[in-house]
Amino acid sequence: MVGSVEKYLLEKIEKEGTIHMTLIDPEKVTPSSASRLAKEAEACGTAAIMVGGSTSFSTSHLDDVVKALKESVKIPIILFPNNITGISRYADAIWFMSLINSSDPYFLVGVQVLGAPLIKKFGLEPIPLGYIIVGEGGAVSVVGKAVPIPYNKPELAAAHALAAEYFGMRFIYLEAGSGVGKPVPSEMAQAVKRVTGLPLIVGGGIRTGEQVKKIVEAGADIIVTGTVLEENKGRYKIKELVDSMKGHKKAR
Numbered sequence: 001m002v003g004s005v006e007k008y009l010l011e012k013i014e015k016e017g018t019i020h021m022t023l024i025d026p027e028k029v030t031p032s033s034a035s036r037l038a039k040e041a042e043a044c045g046t047a048a049i050m051v052g053g054s055t056s057f058s059t060s061h062l063d064d065v066v067k068a069l070k071e072s073v074k075i076p077i078i079l080f081p082n083n084i085t086g087i088s089r090y091a092d093a094i095w096f097m098s099l100i101n102s103s104d105p106y107f108l109v110g111v112q113v114l115g116a117p118l119i120k121k122f123g124l125e126p127i128p129l130g131y132i133i134v135g136e137g138g139a140v141s142v143v144g145k146a147v148p149i150p151y152n153k154p155e156l157a158a159a160h161a162l163a164a165e166y167f168g169m170r171f172i173y174l175e176a177g178s179g180v181g182k183p184v185p186s187e188m189a190q191a192v193k194r195v196t197g198l199p200l201i202v203g204g205g206i207r208t209g210e211q212v213k214k215i216v217e218a219g220a221d222i223i224v225t226g227t228v229l230e231e232n233k234g235r236y237k238i239k240e241l242v243d244s245m246k247g248h249k250k251a252r
């Protein structure tokens, strides 16, 4: 069943083409700095706030950050969990994600089995997501024991995405890794869009309007940025990235 956050995202994609989401790593913020960042991001037109980070493990701190975010903005707060400790009862939704190219069953289905009853208990909206790590991969690749897909093998990324779709997952995330030097190439995003009808999220290493433009033109539905917002302390960079989505033709 499609819940209200998922419906909101799908409608916004339908209306606007490509949308932007802001990622906040709870380890790198205090509740008040997170709240300031989120307010700025919301004012610049970001569609939702995602909360998560590969090495973040304090659930009480996560709860404090998510509570502060909920009090500060109206846009949805979606958890982007790295582990069972990435679940907070105060969020609106959670990416119910499987790391499709992990070599460790824990990240494929193990942690999801542990987390599912908690998600139910907290009444969080689970949004099924196939998570695929590509290129350099960054910290998440090490933590998730992934076998990252090389950038010159877009057909392999497409095969992973198709498998995720056949499993019944409803979104695909091509993850280059937070803070990496080279974001997902257009050819790879295009190859995925060509084989699946699922909404495509692209993130990792996106820093400039020019990079955003290429990913929009490749057909991405959602672009996620985190690091660049921390580095640039907010507003101007978010506005540049969100604005650079407009006026570019998204491939269908």
Ligand code: 1GP
Binding pocket: 023, 175, 176, 177, 178, 179, 180, 202, 203, 204, 205, 206, 224, 225, 226, 227, 228
């Ligand atoms: C990481 O894709 C996200 O999970 C965002 O990456 O921090 O490089 O923007 P950045």
